[in-house]
Amino acid sequence: MLSQRLSEWASRAPEIEEDIALTNIALDLLGQARALLDYAAVVEGGTRDEDDLAYLRTEREFRNVHLVEQENGDFAHTIARQLFFSTYQLFLYEELISSTDELLAGVAAKAVKEAAYHHDHAALWTVRLGDGTDDSRRRMQAAVDRLWPFTAELFDADDVETGLAAQGIAVDPATLRPRWVRAISDTFTTATLVIPPTVWTSHGGRRGVHTECFGYLLAEMQYLHRLHPGASW
């Protein structure tokens, strides 16, 4: 879903170099999604394939976190969202490399390098925007404040996940939290930004309950496939 959101920056980014950077990140994420959805279809053991899972599932069947479906907003919002999510992904994939499931470990080994780069990109920008002009710091802090309530959900786990983590297949996201908070704090200190107080947190994505942005995002992503079922390029 994050790949879909990032693609909206194509031809709209502040500089052409940033346009390419963001769409490159979107492509990396899409590659990870394909590998995982493909595996999900295999594990499911039915007749669905990766395309069916991506384009024919309904809103309540998607289990992504709310953070990734939030609108891009201005560049600061996108960078803040990237910082939060890519830091989480980096630590998640670092742990997933030791999964007892061979395919997940393989996906993680490749994805961890991509996540390291995404994190690097977001962190560099966060520092430059936060420790930049008054205007950029104001926008960056506003973005952080607005997206902070969505970060708690990154570390939620349901019974399926904790069960798989106990078997060494998956990673319990809650274990990533201390490292994540430390990394974000360090970056924020350099960027002269502050972590906002937690007033409310958003949850429910993993149960299939999404925010109001999701419907529009999904409609745009799926309508072409649904309009021409079975078509090929």
Place this chain on the structure above:
Amino acid sequence: MSDTGLPLWEVFIRGRRGLSHVHAGSLHAADEAMALRNARDVYTRRSEGVSIWVVRSQDISASSPDEKDPFFAPAADKVYRHPTFYDLPEEVRQM
């Protein structure tokens, strides 16, 4: 988009089998760290390189096209300066 005043950088890439960095193009970036990242994104999408150099365009001094004759023409006549009378062994053929 309007000019935001970001400096211009020249990008040099060394390919996997190359021996030296070759000029690949230029881009705008805020500083050298961002210039390296942007160069990686813009110029190595298809695995063209293993090493990137970025230099601020203003730091590059170039010979002027008007001075081409005084700079380069005399050397062509002075055959005794050219190391062309040696037989190079196969191993260093590219020299």
